[in-house]
Amino acid sequence: MLLEVKNIYKTYKRPFGMLKKERFEVLKDVSLFLYEGECLGIIGESGSGKSTLGRLMIGVEKADGGSIRIDGKEISKKADKSIKEKVSVVFQDYSSSVNPRLKIIDILWEPIKVFEGLSQKESLHKIITLLEKVGLSKEYLYRYPHQLSGGQLQRVCIARAIATSPKFILLDEAISSLDVSIQVQILDLLIQLKEEMRISYIFITHDLTAVTYICDRVVFLKEGRIIEEVDDMKQLKNVKEPYSKALLYAARAMNAREESYEIQRIS
Numbered sequence: 528m529l530l531e532v533k534n535i536y537k538t539y540k541r542p543f544g545m546l547k548k549e550r551f552e553v554l555k556d557v558s559l560f561l562y563e564g565e566c567l568g569i570i571g572e573s574g575s576g577k578s579t580l581g582r583l584m585i586g587v588e589k590a591d592g593g594s595i596r597i598d599g600k601e602i603s604k605k606a607d608k609s610i611k612e613k614v615s616v617v618f619q620d621y622s623s624s625v626n627p628r629l630k631i632i633d634i635l636w637e638p639i640k641v642f643e644g645l646s647q648k649e650s651l652h653k654i655i656t657l658l659e660k661v662g663l664s665k666e667y668l669y670r671y672p673h674q675l676s677g678g679q680l681q682r683v684c685i686a687r688a689i690a691t692s693p694k695f696i697l698l699d700e701a702i703s704s705l706d707v708s709i710q711v712q713i714l715d716l717l718i719q720l721k722e723e724m725r726i727s728y729i730f731i732t733h734d735l736t737a738v739t740y741i742c743d744r745v746v747f748l749k750e751g752r753i754i755e756e757v758d759d760m761k762q763l764k765n766v767k768e769p770y771s772k773a774l775l776y777a778a779r780a781m782n783a784r785e786e787s788y789e790i791q792r793i794s
Protein backbone atom coordinates (compact mmCIF):
# COMPACT_ATOMS: atom_id res chain seq x y z
CA MET A 528 0.00 0.00 0.00
CA LEU A 529 1.36 3.43 -0.96
CA LEU A 530 -0.50 5.62 1.51
CA GLU A 531 -2.25 4.59 4.68
CA VAL A 532 -4.19 7.09 6.76
CA LYS A 533 -5.33 5.57 10.04
CA ASN A 534 -7.72 7.00 12.63
CA ILE A 535 -6.71 10.63 12.13
CA TYR A 536 -7.94 13.33 14.49
CA LYS A 537 -7.22 17.03 14.08
CA THR A 538 -8.31 20.02 16.13
CA TYR A 539 -7.74 23.75 15.75
CA LYS A 540 -8.00 26.56 18.23
CA ARG A 541 -11.34 28.31 18.06
CA PRO A 542 -10.54 31.87 16.94
CA PHE A 543 -13.21 33.53 19.04
CA GLY A 544 -13.63 30.92 21.77
CA MET A 545 -14.75 31.98 25.22
CA LEU A 546 -11.93 29.96 26.66
CA LYS A 547 -8.47 30.64 25.30
CA LYS A 548 -7.69 26.97 24.89
CA GLU A 549 -11.02 25.97 23.41
CA ARG A 550 -10.48 23.81 20.33
CA PHE A 551 -12.78 22.33 17.71
CA GLU A 552 -12.47 19.06 15.88
CA VAL A 553 -11.89 19.33 12.13
CA LEU A 554 -11.11 15.66 11.41
CA LYS A 555 -12.61 12.79 13.34
CA ASP A 556 -11.33 9.25 13.05
CA VAL A 557 -10.48 9.49 9.35
CA SER A 558 -9.01 6.39 7.72
CA LEU A 559 -8.29 5.78 4.06
CA PHE A 560 -5.73 4.16 1.82
CA LEU A 561 -4.24 4.59 -1.64
CA TYR A 562 -2.64 1.96 -3.82
CA GLU A 563 0.04 2.59 -6.42
CA GLY A 564 -1.30 3.90 -9.73
CA GLU A 565 -4.69 4.79 -8.25
CA CYS A 566 -6.61 8.03 -8.05
CA LEU A 567 -8.66 8.47 -4.90
CA GLY A 568 -11.19 11.29 -4.80
CA ILE A 569 -11.97 13.08 -1.54
CA ILE A 570 -15.19 14.99 -1.94
CA GLY A 571 -17.02 17.18 0.51
CA GLU A 572 -18.65 20.52 0.88
CA SER A 573 -16.74 23.64 1.88
CA GLY A 574 -15.35 23.36 5.40
CA SER A 575 -15.64 19.58 5.60
CA GLY A 576 -11.90 19.27 6.25
CA LYS A 577 -10.56 18.22 2.83
CA SER A 578 -7.61 20.61 2.65
CA THR A 579 -6.72 19.99 6.29
CA LEU A 580 -6.56 16.27 5.54
CA GLY A 581 -4.41 17.06 2.49
CA ARG A 582 -1.97 19.13 4.55
CA LEU A 583 -1.60 16.25 7.01
CA MET A 584 -1.01 13.78 4.18
CA ILE A 585 1.91 15.78 2.78
CA GLY A 586 3.38 16.30 6.24
CA VAL A 587 3.12 20.08 6.50
CA GLU A 588 0.85 19.84 9.55
CA LYS A 589 0.64 17.38 12.39
CA ALA A 590 -2.41 15.36 13.40
CA ASP A 591 -3.52 15.21 17.03
CA GLY A 592 -4.01 11.48 16.79
CA GLY A 593 -3.63 8.60 14.35
CA SER A 594 -0.96 7.85 11.79
CA ILE A 595 -0.18 8.59 8.15
CA ARG A 596 2.27 6.31 6.41
CA ILE A 597 3.78 6.48 2.94
CA ASP A 598 5.38 3.23 1.83
CA GLY A 599 5.13 2.15 5.46
CA LYS A 600 6.97 5.20 6.83
CA GLU A 601 5.38 7.88 8.96
CA ILE A 602 5.07 11.26 7.23
CA SER A 603 5.52 14.32 9.40
CA LYS A 604 7.10 17.76 9.37
CA LYS A 605 10.32 16.13 10.52
CA ALA A 606 10.16 13.16 8.15
CA ASP A 607 13.38 12.61 6.27
CA LYS A 608 13.87 13.93 2.75
CA SER A 609 13.48 10.53 1.11
CA ILE A 610 9.85 10.29 2.30
CA LYS A 611 8.96 13.90 1.52
CA GLU A 612 10.29 13.48 -2.01
CA LYS A 613 7.67 10.82 -2.62
CA VAL A 614 4.95 13.46 -2.38
CA SER A 615 4.10 16.53 -4.45
CA VAL A 616 1.19 18.91 -4.45
CA VAL A 617 -0.77 21.02 -6.92
CA PHE A 618 -3.08 23.68 -5.50
CA GLN A 619 -6.11 25.46 -6.87
CA ASP A 620 -4.49 28.87 -6.94
CA TYR A 621 -1.81 28.41 -9.59
CA SER A 622 -0.89 32.10 -9.70
CA SER A 623 -0.03 32.39 -6.01
CA SER A 624 1.73 29.05 -5.90
CA VAL A 625 4.53 30.32 -8.15
CA ASN A 626 6.88 33.23 -7.54
CA PRO A 627 5.75 35.94 -10.01
CA ARG A 628 9.30 37.29 -10.23
CA LEU A 629 10.75 34.02 -11.50
CA LYS A 630 10.77 32.91 -15.11
CA ILE A 631 9.34 29.46 -15.90
CA ILE A 632 12.86 28.06 -16.30
CA ASP A 633 13.73 29.14 -12.74
CA ILE A 634 10.45 27.85 -11.31
CA LEU A 635 11.29 24.41 -12.74
CA TRP A 636 14.96 24.67 -11.82
CA GLU A 637 14.03 24.75 -8.14
CA PRO A 638 12.76 21.14 -7.71
CA ILE A 639 15.41 19.53 -9.89
CA LYS A 640 18.16 20.83 -7.61
CA VAL A 641 17.61 17.63 -5.62
CA PHE A 642 19.31 15.74 -8.44
CA GLU A 643 22.86 16.42 -7.41
CA GLY A 644 25.58 16.30 -10.00
CA LEU A 645 23.46 17.41 -12.96
CA SER A 646 25.34 19.74 -15.29
CA GLN A 647 23.69 22.95 -16.45
CA LYS A 648 23.07 21.40 -19.86
CA GLU A 649 21.51 18.28 -18.32
CA SER A 650 19.31 20.41 -16.05
CA LEU A 651 18.10 22.47 -19.00
CA HIS A 652 17.34 19.28 -20.92
CA LYS A 653 15.37 17.96 -17.94
CA ILE A 654 13.38 21.19 -17.69
CA ILE A 655 12.52 21.12 -21.40
CA THR A 656 11.48 17.47 -21.10
CA LEU A 657 9.26 18.37 -18.15
CA LEU A 658 7.62 21.17 -20.11
CA GLU A 659 7.03 18.85 -23.06
CA LYS A 660 5.52 16.22 -20.76
CA VAL A 661 2.84 18.72 -19.75
CA GLY A 662 2.23 19.84 -23.34
CA LEU A 663 4.27 23.07 -23.36
CA SER A 664 7.16 23.84 -25.70
CA LYS A 665 10.50 25.37 -24.78
CA GLU A 666 9.27 28.75 -26.02
CA TYR A 667 7.74 29.18 -22.53
CA LEU A 668 11.09 28.84 -20.74
CA TYR A 669 11.86 32.54 -20.51
CA ARG A 670 8.34 33.81 -19.84
CA TYR A 671 7.08 35.08 -16.51
CA PRO A 672 3.96 33.53 -14.91
CA HIS A 673 1.78 36.54 -15.86
CA GLN A 674 2.62 35.89 -19.51
CA LEU A 675 0.88 32.50 -19.40
CA SER A 676 -2.82 31.62 -19.37
CA GLY A 677 -4.32 29.97 -16.28
CA GLY A 678 -4.30 26.55 -17.94
CA GLN A 679 -0.68 26.97 -19.09
CA LEU A 680 0.42 28.06 -15.63
CA GLN A 681 -1.33 25.11 -14.02
CA ARG A 682 0.57 22.88 -16.49
CA VAL A 683 3.80 24.46 -15.20
CA CYS A 684 2.69 23.67 -11.63
CA ILE A 685 2.06 20.07 -12.70
CA ALA A 686 5.50 19.95 -14.36
CA ARG A 687 7.01 21.18 -11.09
CA ALA A 688 5.05 18.54 -9.17
CA ILE A 689 6.28 15.65 -11.33
CA ALA A 690 9.90 16.93 -11.48
CA THR A 691 11.07 14.76 -8.60
CA SER A 692 9.15 11.67 -9.84
CA PRO A 693 6.90 11.53 -6.77
CA LYS A 694 4.90 8.44 -5.89
CA PHE A 695 1.79 10.47 -5.31
CA ILE A 696 0.51 13.95 -6.00
CA LEU A 697 -2.03 15.71 -3.86
CA LEU A 698 -4.33 17.63 -6.19
CA ASP A 699 -6.15 20.10 -3.97
CA GLU A 700 -8.95 21.62 -6.07
CA ALA A 701 -6.33 21.68 -8.83
CA ILE A 702 -8.79 22.34 -11.66
CA SER A 703 -11.39 24.40 -9.82
CA SER A 704 -10.15 27.83 -10.94
CA LEU A 705 -10.00 26.92 -14.62
CA ASP A 706 -12.59 27.28 -17.37
CA VAL A 707 -14.55 24.11 -17.96
CA SER A 708 -12.92 23.31 -21.33
CA ILE A 709 -9.46 23.81 -19.80
CA GLN A 710 -10.45 21.63 -16.83
CA VAL A 711 -11.00 18.75 -19.24
CA GLN A 712 -7.58 19.29 -20.86
CA ILE A 713 -5.86 19.29 -17.46
CA LEU A 714 -7.76 16.18 -16.35
CA ASP A 715 -6.70 14.45 -19.58
CA LEU A 716 -3.09 15.47 -18.93
CA LEU A 717 -3.27 14.11 -15.37
CA ILE A 718 -4.72 10.81 -16.61
CA GLN A 719 -1.96 10.54 -19.22
CA LEU A 720 0.80 11.25 -16.65
CA LYS A 721 -0.73 8.80 -14.22
CA GLU A 722 -0.50 6.06 -16.85
CA GLU A 723 2.94 7.03 -18.19
CA MET A 724 4.63 7.60 -14.83
CA ARG A 725 2.50 5.33 -12.62
CA ILE A 726 1.80 8.23 -10.28
CA SER A 727 -1.04 8.00 -7.78
CA TYR A 728 -3.32 10.92 -6.99
CA ILE A 729 -5.35 12.15 -4.10
CA PHE A 730 -7.92 14.34 -5.82
CA ILE A 731 -9.53 16.79 -3.43
CA THR A 732 -12.61 18.45 -4.83
CA HIS A 733 -16.18 19.53 -4.32
CA ASP A 734 -16.96 18.61 -7.94
CA LEU A 735 -18.37 15.12 -8.33
CA THR A 736 -18.38 15.37 -12.12
CA ALA A 737 -14.59 15.70 -12.17
CA VAL A 738 -14.40 12.75 -9.76
CA THR A 739 -16.21 10.52 -12.24
CA TYR A 740 -13.77 11.58 -14.94
CA ILE A 741 -10.49 10.84 -13.20
CA CYS A 742 -10.97 8.85 -9.97
CA ASP A 743 -10.93 5.10 -9.40
CA ARG A 744 -12.53 5.42 -5.97
CA VAL A 745 -14.04 8.18 -3.89
CA VAL A 746 -14.69 8.93 -0.23
CA PHE A 747 -17.28 11.42 1.00
CA LEU A 748 -16.15 13.72 3.80
CA LYS A 749 -18.76 15.43 5.93
CA GLU A 750 -17.96 17.56 8.97
CA GLY A 751 -14.57 15.89 9.28
CA ARG A 752 -15.80 12.30 9.01
CA ILE A 753 -15.80 9.86 6.12
CA ILE A 754 -19.44 8.97 5.84
CA GLU A 755 -19.43 6.90 2.64
CA GLU A 756 -16.95 5.26 0.26
CA VAL A 757 -17.45 4.17 -3.34
CA ASP A 758 -14.93 1.59 -4.57
CA ASP A 759 -16.46 1.07 -7.99
CA MET A 760 -17.31 4.29 -9.81
CA LYS A 761 -20.11 2.53 -11.69
CA GLN A 762 -21.86 2.28 -8.32
CA LEU A 763 -21.73 6.01 -7.70
CA LYS A 764 -25.40 6.44 -8.54
CA ASN A 765 -26.27 4.01 -5.74
CA VAL A 766 -24.82 6.07 -2.86
CA LYS A 767 -26.93 5.74 0.27
CA GLU A 768 -26.17 8.71 2.50
CA PRO A 769 -28.38 11.78 2.00
CA TYR A 770 -25.24 13.97 1.93
CA SER A 771 -23.69 11.93 -0.91
CA LYS A 772 -27.01 11.92 -2.74
CA ALA A 773 -27.20 15.70 -2.40
CA LEU A 774 -23.71 16.08 -3.94
CA LEU A 775 -24.74 13.74 -6.76
CA TYR A 776 -27.91 15.70 -7.32
CA ALA A 777 -25.96 18.98 -7.38
CA ALA A 778 -23.54 17.56 -9.96
CA ARG A 779 -26.43 16.39 -12.16
CA ALA A 780 -28.08 19.81 -11.92
CA MET A 781 -24.80 21.48 -12.85
CA ASN A 782 -24.36 19.15 -15.84
CA ALA A 783 -27.85 19.92 -17.03
CA ARG A 784 -27.13 23.66 -16.86
CA GLU A 785 -23.70 23.49 -18.50
CA GLU A 786 -24.75 22.43 -21.96
CA SER A 787 -21.20 22.73 -23.27
CA TYR A 788 -19.72 20.75 -20.42
CA GLU A 789 -17.44 18.21 -21.96
CA ILE A 790 -16.77 16.11 -18.88
CA GLN A 791 -18.49 12.73 -18.91
CA ARG A 792 -21.92 13.24 -17.46
CA ILE A 793 -23.13 11.40 -14.39
CA SER A 794 -26.13 9.33 -15.36
Ligand SMILES: Nc1ncnc2c1ncn2[C@@H]1O[C@H](COP(=O)(O)OP(=O)(O)OP(=O)(O)O)[C@@H](O)[C@H]1O
Nearest residue numbers: 539540553571572573574575576577578579580733
Ligand atom coordinates in the same frame (compact mmCIF):
# COMPACT_ATOMS: atom_id res chain seq x y z
N1 LIG B 1 -5.15 26.81 10.46
C1 LIG B 1 -6.42 26.78 10.86
N2 LIG B 1 -6.80 27.32 12.06
C2 LIG B 1 -8.06 27.27 12.48
N3 LIG B 1 -9.07 26.71 11.78
C3 LIG B 1 -8.77 26.17 10.58
C4 LIG B 1 -7.44 26.18 10.05
N4 LIG B 1 -7.45 25.56 8.84
C5 LIG B 1 -8.73 25.19 8.62
N5 LIG B 1 -9.53 25.55 9.66
C6 LIG B 1 -10.97 25.26 9.80
O1 LIG B 1 -11.13 23.88 9.63
C7 LIG B 1 -12.33 23.58 8.93
C8 LIG B 1 -11.99 22.75 7.69
O2 LIG B 1 -11.26 23.56 6.78
P1 LIG B 1 -10.68 22.98 5.40
O3 LIG B 1 -10.00 24.11 4.71
O4 LIG B 1 -9.91 21.76 5.68
O5 LIG B 1 -12.03 22.59 4.65
P2 LIG B 1 -12.27 22.27 3.11
O6 LIG B 1 -13.21 21.12 3.07
O7 LIG B 1 -10.97 22.12 2.42
O8 LIG B 1 -13.01 23.59 2.63
P3 LIG B 1 -12.96 24.33 1.18
O9 LIG B 1 -13.58 23.39 0.19
O10 LIG B 1 -13.79 25.56 1.38
O11 LIG B 1 -11.52 24.64 0.89
C9 LIG B 1 -12.97 24.92 8.61
O12 LIG B 1 -13.93 25.18 9.60
C10 LIG B 1 -11.82 25.89 8.71
O13 LIG B 1 -12.27 27.18 9.07
